Amino acid sequence: MMFAAAMAGVLAAMTLTLVRGLLGPTVFDRVLALNTFGTVTVLAIAVLGFLMGRPQFLDIALLYALINFVGTIAILKYLQYGDLGVSGRKSDADNADTGGDGGRP
Amino acid sequence: MRLVGLYLALFAFWLLMSGHYEPLIVGFGVASCAATVYIARRKDFVDYATLSWYVKPTLPLYWLWLLGQILKSNLDVAKRCVLPGARIDPCIFRAPANQDTGVGVATYANSITLTPGTVSLQTWDHEIRVHALTRHGARDILGGEMDGRICRVEGPSKTGNGGGP
Amino acid sequence: MTLAVDIASWLCLVAGALFCLSGGIGMIRFPDVYARSHAAGVIDTGGAYLILAGLALQAGFSLVTVKLVLIGLLLFFTSPTATHALVKAALAGGLEPLCRELGADETAEMADEAAP
Numbered sequence: 001m002m003f004a005a006a007m008a009g010v011l012a013a014m015t016l017t018l019v020r021g022l023l024g025p026t027v028f029d030r031v032l033a034l035n036t037f038g039t040v041t042v043l044a045i046a047v048l049g050f051l052m053g054r055p056q057f058l059d060i061a062l063l064y065a066l067i068n069f070v071g072t073i074a075i076l077k078y079l080q081y082g083d084l085g086v087s088g089r090k091s092d093a094d095n096a097d098t099g100g101d102g103g104r105p
Numbered sequence: 106m107r108l109v110g111l112y113l114a115l116f117a118f119w120l121l122m123s124g125h126y127e128p129l130i131v132g133f134g135v136a137s138c139a140a141t142v143y144i145a146r147r148k149d150f151v152d153y154a155t156l157s158w159y160v161k162p163t164l165p166l167y168w169l170w171l172l173g174q175i176l177k178s179n180l181d182v183a184k185r186c187v188l189p190g191a192r193i194d195p196c197i198f199r200a201p202a203n204q205d206t207g208v209g210v211a212t213y214a215n216s217i218t219l220t221p222g223t224v225s226l227q228t229w230d231h232e233i234r235v236h237a238l239t240r241h242g243a244r245d246i247l248g249g250e251m252d253g254r255i256c257r258v259e260g261p262s263k264t265g266n267g268g269g270p
Numbered sequence: 271m272t273l274a275v276d277i278a279s280w281l282c283l284v285a286g287a288l289f290c291l292s293g294g295i296g297m298i299r300f301p302d303v304y305a306r307s308h309a310a311g312v313i314d315t316g317g318a319y320l321i322l323a324g325l326a327l328q329a330g331f332s333l334v335t336v337k338l339v340l341i342g343l344l345l346f347f348t349s350p351t352a353t354h355a356l357v358k359a360a361l362a363g364g365l366e367p368l369c370r371e372l373g374a375d376e377t378a379e380m381a382d383e384a385a386p
Binding site for chain 2: 316319
């Protein structure tokens with residue numbers, strides 16, 4: 001029952017982000033909606049695993065989270081440079097773009 | 106040496122993830138970890154750099170504090186999302202970042218982004234450009250409490266000056 | 271004991287679902303990408319952590335909890351990076367934010383107000 005309640009909220013959020021992705025006036029709106037949709041999908045898979053009594057779904061959720069992040073970064077890189085092979089170091093050598101592990105040693 | 110460490114870490118992670126301990130399955134795990142290490146060596150992915158920022162015992166404490174902050178600003182932003190009368194008043198400003206190392210500044214920028222209501226737009230060595238949803242959120246950042254806490258986690262010792270990613 | 275855990279997990283799951291929902295509403299209502307990224311932040315942090323915490327409370331101490339914690343850590347590290355990369359790319363793509371930039375004097379004034 002509690003999983004069904006969580007699932008309802010997650011599904012509603014998925015619908016809303018999908019609407020934003022379809023409406024989004026700029027391409028960045030769509031990418032933002034895509035990224036958020038991925039995060040909510042991870043949650044949906046995790047909740048679905050509990051709802052159906054099969055926690056093995058969490059492995060899929062973990063994998064989906066990884067792929068979602070990599071995919072978002074790849075799309076943004078393609079948008080910014082038009083080429084996935086560019087190192088991107090020359091133009092912003094001093095930014096903390098790759099600081100995803102901030103705080104991790 | 107690094108390769109052995111990488112192998113052991115990968116294999117420990119594999120065991121944790123799989124939850125199966127039959128000989129055949131573990132054999133598959135051994136083989137796949139070996140293949141991963143081989144590919145990492147071929148592609149020069151192995152990181153030989155020394156760590157410049159060790160785990161400080163105060164870091165988990167900072168994370169706990171950060172979780173509290175995240176929850177608080179979540180409530181605020183969620184209210185502004187839903188309530189019909191709530192107003193947003195976005196603004197952009199530059200906040201000073203007083204950390205010594207690049208890792209410190211990156212942690213600060215990530216913490217700002219992680220807190221809903223503020224997003225870091227650009228970072229420089231000692232300055233971060235921030236987009237805030239409300240003046241209230243901007244005031245929280247400019248008050249410098251988060252900045253000071255990260256500086257304290259980073260430690261007063263300036264000996265590790267080879268730091269930075 | 272089980273009842274207390276159940277109640278806590280109910281609270282976490284419902285609060286997380288509400289955060290997800292309000293973040294989604296914010297995604298629709300807010301005027302530009304930069305404001306919408308805050309709404310996405312609500313889903314990425316509050317909604318995700320609370321739902322994962324609620325699930326972890328239900329699972330108890332087991333391998334499942336370890337995986338839930340790993341998902342949470344992954345989101346903790348990757349979601350700010352993705353958001354930062356997105357707004358930086360939007361800025362580089364020439365998308366002007368719908369607000370003005372505060373000057374140095376205003377910033378200093380606000381810092382003074384906020385200082386304890």
